[in-house]
Amino acid sequence: MAAPAEFIKFIDDNANKFIARLGEAVAIPSVSGNGAHRPDVFKMSAWLDGQLKSLGVTTSLVDLGKHVMDGEELPLPPAILGRIGDDPKKKTVLVYGHYDVQPAEKSDGWDTEPFKLVVDEKTGRLIGRGSTDDKGPILGWLNVLEAHKTLGLPLPVNLRFCFEGMEENGSEGLDDLIKSETARGNDGFFGGVDCVCISDNYWLNSRTPCITYGLRGLVYFKLTVSGPTRDLHSGVFGRMVHEPMTDLVLLMSKLVAPDGTILVPGVEDLVSAADEEERAIYEKLDYSVEDVNDAVGAPITLSDDKVTVIMGRMRMPSLSLHGIEGAFYGPGAKTVIPASVSGKFSIRIVPPQTPELIEPLVIQYVEQEFAKLNSKNKLKIENLHDGRPWVADYKHWNYEAARRATQAVYRRDPDLTREGGSIPVTLTFAESLGVNVLLLPMGRGDDGAHSTNEKLDRSNFIEGSKVLGTYLYEVGAIKA
Numbered sequence: 001m002a003a004p005a006e007f008i009k010f011i012d013d014n015a016n017k018f019i020a021r022l023g024e025a026v027a028i029p030s031v032s033g034n035g036a037h038r039p040d041v042f043k044m045s046a047w048l049d050g051q052l053k054s055l056g057v058t059t060s061l062v063d064l065g066k067h068v069m070d071g072e073e074l075p076l077p078p079a080i081l082g083r084i085g086d087d088p089k090k091k092t093v094l095v096y097g098h099y100d101v102q103p104a105e106k107s108d109g110w111d112t113e114p115f116k117l118v119v120d121e122k123t124g125r126l127i128g129r130g131s132t133d134d135k136g137p138i139l140g141w142l143n144v145l146e147a148h149k150t151l152g153l154p155l156p157v158n159l160r161f162c163f164e165g166m167e168e169n170g171s172e173g174l175d176d177l178i179k180s181e182t183a184r185g186n187d188g189f190f191g192g193v194d195c196v197c198i199s200d201n202y203w204l205n206s207r208t209p210c211i212t213y214g215l216r217g218l219v220y221f222k223l224t225v226s227g228p229t230r231d232l233h234s235g236v237f238g239r240m241v242h243e244p245m246t247d248l249v250l251l252m253s254k255l256v257a258p259d260g261t262i263l264v265p266g267v268e269d270l271v272s273a274a275d276e277e278e279r280a281i282y283e284k285l286d287y288s289v290e291d292v293n294d295a296v297g298a299p300i301t302l303s304d305d306k307v308t309v310i311m312g313r314m315r316m317p318s319l320s321l322h323g324i325e326g327a328f329y330g331p332g333a334k335t336v337i338p339a340s341v342s343g344k345f346s347i348r349i350v351p352p353q354t355p356e357l358i359e360p361l362v363i364q365y366v367e368q369e370f371a372k373l374n375s376k377n378k379l380k381i382e383n384l385h386d387g388r389p390w391v392a393d394y395k396h397w398n399y400e401a402a403r404r405a406t407q408a409v410y411r412r413d414p415d416l417t418r419e420g421g422s423i424p425v426t427l428t429f430a431e432s433l434g435v436n437v438l439l440l441p442m443g444r445g446d447d448g449a450h451s452t453n454e455k456l457d458r459s460n461f462i463e464g465s466k467v468l469g470t471y472l473y474e475v476g477a478i479k480a
């Protein structure tokens with residue numbers, strides 16, 4: 001069922017106001033992975049809660065307790081649970097999103113201040129941390145609510161919202177909340193939910209909208225090698241002692257090959273090879289090696305074969321090295337032997353891999369490799385957070401509603417994709433609620449989520465808001 005023309009017109013007419021609201025959201029540096037920003041994550045929860053309330057949503061902020069991050073005990077940002085509509089004749093859609101963001105410093109290489117939304121009038125880009133991941137999509141839902149409230153239009157479905165502030169850091173506390181609420185059956189917050197919609201990933205390219213039925217899981221490791229009680233002068237102690245950095249760099253070099261092969265024994269064996277039928281699915285997608293080169297800004301794909309490249313993101317596990325804490329990294333030439341260094345790496349996992357299967361393989365291998373070094377330094381390996389992979393039934397009416405909505409707004413069929421990123425809570429929703437979960441992305445493949453100069457195109461924000469609203473009408477029209 002098409003969305004009313006007045007809804008579509010309202011979104012177009014109010015585009016500048018919506019962009020200004022996105023500017024307010026981006027201005028709050030709600031970085032969940034840095035304790036110093038924790039008050040900002042709380043500020044963001046209050047801002048979002050206020051917006052939802054002003055648009056007629058009944059909300060509660062659920063305290064998720066405390067956690068320890070980098071040795072510091074911190075309060076977890078609240079989950080925002082919201083509800084609007086309780087008509088038993090209508091379907092009930094649960095919307096999930098996250099109001100926290102990845103870290104960003106201008107010195108990382110941003111052309112503009114990361115927490116000041118810049119509207120590039122020439123390109124139509126809305127540039128700022130969180131613009132596409134995930135503040136833009138969350139605000140897309142606010143735009144839909146505002147249109148209905150202002151126009152006096154009844155919503156076509158009942159809506160439930162679950163917004164969290166820890167997604168970029170393992171979604172701590174949220175699984176327990178979902179499980180305890182679902183244990184309360186129909187009296188719990190999620191009682192009566194018919195389907196879930198998450199807008200928190202990206203198109204494959206910058207042309208073709210998509211809907212997404214899979215996510216990779218993730219296991220994030222921290223590998224610490226420590227030796228002396230303090231940093232040392234390399235001229236005084238070099239070649240006298242075992243150096244933690246030397247050990248760590250050797251260990252990290254044993255994790256992944258330059259061609260992307262994961263070197264931890266047993267990890268890749270769990271994944272079956274794609275047959276011709278499956279390869280044909282990837283072949284049909286509107287995607288090319290050039291799209292990757294354009295998105296990353298250099299011709300550096302691991303293969304020249306489109307299907308191999310795309311399978312690397314959608315259905316293969318990957319291991320990425322992220323950084324080394326404690327190492328010297330500033331300008332100049334400091335002649336230091338760092339006392340303790342921690343390497344961070346993560347493995348994106350696909351079915352049938354689970355964190356429970358992967359973690360022991362990694363720990364055993366790293367310990368074996370460390371033993372081979374005959375070092376007198378100490379090794380510690382920790383799992384910082386993890387999440388399981390997820391694949392959904394894309395023949396479900398929830399996907400059909402999203403396909404029709406995308407068709408109506410963009411006048412073209414969406415690609416059907418699996419995403420390489422992770423949203424840990426997705427599988428929890430699918431399993432605990434026992435309903436279909438859909439990913440309906442707003443942004444493009446070149447948005448630079450987690451990167452410098454993250455952006456959301458103005459047209460994706462505005463047309464994407466129309467898609468979200470139209471999707472609700474399509475769900476409302478489903479008879480199943």
Ligand SMILES: C[C@H](N)C(=O)N[C@@H](Cc1c[nH]cn1)C(=O)O
Nearest residue numbers: 133167168169170200421422423
């Ligand atoms: C896909 C989603 N927008 C996202 O970026 N998820 C993160 C989740 C995460 C896990 N650890 C840190 N962040 C991702 O896939 O990296």
Ligand SMILES: [Zn+2]
Nearest residue numbers: 133168449450
């Ligand atoms: Zn993210």
Ligand SMILES: [Zn+2]
Nearest residue numbers: 098133134200
């Ligand atoms: Zn996200």
